[in-house]
Amino acid sequence: MAIGEIKELPKSWAMLGGDGPESYTQNSSYQKGVVDASMEMVDDGIMEKLDLKSLGFESTNDTFRIADFGCSVGPNTFFAVENIMKAVERKHLAQFNNSAALSGFQVFFNDVTTNDFNTLFKALHSNEKYFSAGVPGTFFGRLLPRSTLHFAHSSYCLHWLSKVPKEVLDSESPAWNKGSIQCDGLKKEVTKAYSAQFQSDMNTFLKARAQEIVGGGLMVIITGGLPDGVLMSQAGIGMYYDLLGSCLINSVEAKPWRLKKS
Helix, strand or coil, X not given: CCCCCCXXXXXXXXXXXXXXXXXXXXXXXXHHHHHHHHHHXXXXXXXXXXXXXXXXXXXXXXXXXXXXXXXXXXXHHHHHHHHHHHHHHXXXXXXXXXXXCCCXXXXXXXXXXXXXHHHHHHCCCCCCCEEEEEEECCCCCCCCCCCCEXXXXXXXXCCCCCCCCHHHHCCCCCCCCCCCXXXXXXXXXXXXXXXXHHHHHHHHHHHHHHHHEEEEEEEEEECCCCCCCCCHHHCHHHHHHHHHHHHHHHHHHHCCCCCCCC
């Protein structure tokens, strides 16, 4: 890239910021439930898989570095991070008995560039346990220097794709997803297009994290799924998206001069 040239950032859509009645802060209790439900599994994973000796914490006072990819505006990210830190402290005590405690934690809060980081850090009260930093940018790519992190975390984020597959927007394509805002599983070509995009995005995400996490570090990914044989249209969340899609279509039909139906 030439000197002085500004690289165009990819488009991004963040959760609604602020702390008003329609904000993500006030409407993320479901996501909080996901964090709470996974807490014990994260604890067990740290106790069983994290080897602080192999990471060099027995002989150094290195800072334990954590990143939450897709942090949004809080407060759920704080619950997740604090749970991780408590588990790491327990593991440190278990491995090193009564030796000196960890020298500290550093936490990187990541989300897209349009995320409301002001609200996020306003909610982050003074905390002597860890140093914090915001890392704006899509997690479908490198965000941190090589071998920065000891622990990477992402909760209920990776179902958001980097982009809508172009095939589902093309009226000439067999995968054209006319009249729907989701992959409901009813049309094979649409499912194939979304599946290919998800595989590409996951490959990009994992390759980036593989470079950012130190050897022996851990990563926890919490995301939604469907039981075998169950279509998205048959699941509760799929029914919700169908309802939302119907509302959008009604809006288009009510004011066709403002919105384009596809």
